Amino acid sequence: MKFGIIRERKNPPDRRVVLSPEECQNVLSKFPKAEILVESSPIRVFSDQEYADKGLKVVNDLETCEVLLGVKEVPIDALLPNKKYFFFSHTIKKQPYNQELLQAVLDKNIELYDHEVITNAKGARLVAFGRYAGIVGAYNGFRAYGLKYDLFQLPKAESLLDQQALIAELKKIQLSNIKILLTGKGRVGNGAKEMLDAMELKKVSVSEYLNDSFEEPVYCQIDASEYNKRKDAVRGSKADFFKNPGEYRSDFFRFAKVTDFYIAGHFYGDGAPYLYTREDAKQQEFKIKVVADISCDIDGPVASTVRSSTIAEPIYGYDPQSETETDFKNEDAIAVMAVDNLPCELPRDASVGFGDAFSKYVIPSFFNGDKDGILERALMTQNGKLTQRYTYLQNYVDGKE
Numbered sequence: 263m264k265f266g267i268i269r270e271r272k273n274p275p276d277r278r279v280v281l282s283p284e285e286c287q288n289v290l291s292k293f294p295k296a297e298i299l300v301e302s303s304p305i306r307v308f309s310d311q312e313y314a315d316k317g318l319k320v321v322n323d324l325e326t327c328e329v330l331l332g333v334k335e336v337p338i339d340a341l342l343p344n345k346k347y348f349f350f351s352h353t354i355k356k357q358p359y360n361q362e363l364l365q366a367v368l369d370k371n372i373e374l375y376d377h378e379v380i381t382n383a384k385g386a387r388l389v390a391f392g393r394y395a396g397i398v399g400a401y402n403g404f405r406a407y408g409l410k411y412d413l414f415q416l417p418k419a420e421s422l423l424d425q426q427a428l429i430a431e432l433k434k435i436q437l438s439n440i441k442i443l444l445t446g447k448g449r450v451g452n453g454a455k456e457m458l459d460a461m462e463l464k465k466v467s468v469s470e471y472l473n474d475s476f477e478e479p480v481y482c483q484i485d486a487s488e489y490n491k492r493k494d495a496v497r498g499s500k501a502d503f504f505k506n507p508g509e510y511r512s513d514f515f516r517f518a519k520v521t522d523f524y525i526a527g528h529f530y531g532d533g534a535p536y537l538y539t540r541e542d543a544k545q546q547e548f549k550i551k552v553v554a555d556i557s558c559d560i561d562g563p564v565a566s567t568v569r570s571s572t573i574a575e576p577i578y579g580y581d582p583q584s585e586t587e588t589d590f591k592n593e594d595a596i597a598v599m600a601v602d603n604l605p606c607e608l609p610r611d612a613s614v615g616f617g618d619a620f621s622k623y624v625i626p627s628f629f630n631g632d633k634d635g636i637l638e639r640a641l642m643t644q645n646g647k648l649t650q651r652y653t654y655l656q657n658y659v660d661g662k663e
């Protein structure tokens with residue numbers, strides 16, 4: 263089986279890669295029937311030379327490969343017909359901007375495996391960049407906090423080598439006894455938690471967070487059952503909330519009243535209540551003044567996120583009273599960090615972590631007859647048609663929605 267590591271071609275340039283030079287070596291040593299070619303790239307976080315140094319062939323043409331591995335969407339004119347491709351196609355939610363891409367995939371008889379739908383039998387995702395979004399998002403949030411109050415100036419994450427370098431910077435800062443709230447206990451939430459723990463911040467329970475005062479900065483990590491409650495006052499649960507989000511209302515305001523810096527790392531499901539609305543943010547008691555919104559749902563559950571921001575310009579201000587954007591340093595402004603491609607700021611670590619999971623869960627499937635069904639579940643297109651699991655995209659492909 264011949265794999266090809268493709269060059270990323272999307273703009274702005276993405277420096278990440280599915281398999282690092284070391285991970286390629288691991289794959290080759292574990293699977294004697296595997297071959298890997300690497301398409302030359304001037305922007306990849308690992309240089310052509312780093313691959314060559316590990317004995318890999320760096321080429322300009324992947325025509326002889328059967329399986330092509332990439333991260334971001336492949337531009338239509340760069341798609342090679344009749345190949346198996348892995349990348350994030352951003353089509354499973356019928357995203358309008360990638361409708362033509364999915365049509366082209368079908369026209370070119372490509373077998374598309376989307377990273378987002380690589381799952382185990384229970385439906386849990388197996389390969390993702392979320393942890394790195396959490397790591398960078400928490401860091402960027404502290405950076406925003408320092409800039410808003412002119413307390414300290416952290417360098418941009420993208421200028422630092424890896425997670426350890428980010429942690430080293432965070433350890434230098436002095437914080438007063440602020441309260442930091444973190445929502446989400448999945449990949450993103452726990453990535454952010456890694457950073458808070460590395461800073462040796464004290465973790466407190468919900469009741470301590472809401473009721474007590476501290477002599478040092480503290481944080482509290484909460485999940486859906488803590489920031490939502492059932493409308494009928496019956497005791498709810500996370501599982502019940504996932505099933506019946508419409509039966510719940512937000513219970514976030516009690517946290518908003520005591521929080522200085524909020525890190526949003528939850529998933530927001532359709533039909534769930536907003537954590538805080540524009541009205542909530544207008545209230546005198548609403549205390550939050552810095553938000554690192556890693557979840558980054560626009561104009562929705564975290565109302566101050568009126569747009570996403572960019573790695574180049576990561577912070578903007580939201581004025582709750584006028585509901586408009588303003589200078590984030592203004593006294594009444596909420597400083598918002600809502601970068602939607604955070605893992606790109608830590609391309610080396612993100613690629614290593616992603617590749618580790620990819621070679622553990624996906625590569626073996628090519629050599630064991632896909633005994634766990636991983637390839638079968640992730641395969642979206644075959645023989646110029648959507649596979650059974652993805653026929654719900656037919657109207658989208660036909661241009662009817």
Ligand SMILES: NC(=O)c1ccc[n+]([C@@H]2O[C@H](COP(=O)([O-])OP(=O)(O)OC[C@H]3O[C@@H](n4cnc5c(N)ncnc54)[C@H](O)[C@@H]3O)[C@@H](O)[C@H]2O)c1
Nearest residue numbers: 392395446447448449450486528529531556557602603604
């Ligand atoms: N800004 C970025 O660059 C970036 C990068 C990656 C992911 N994200 C976003 O971060 C969010 C979290 O991603 P993740 O990988 O941590 O997800 P995850 O599935 O690993 O964790 C989701 C968390 O949200 C909670 N949750 C609340 N309501 C939920 C619901 N209805 N369904 C499922 N979970 C629910 C879960 O309990 C859990 O704590 C997603 O919205 C994702 O799009 C942003």
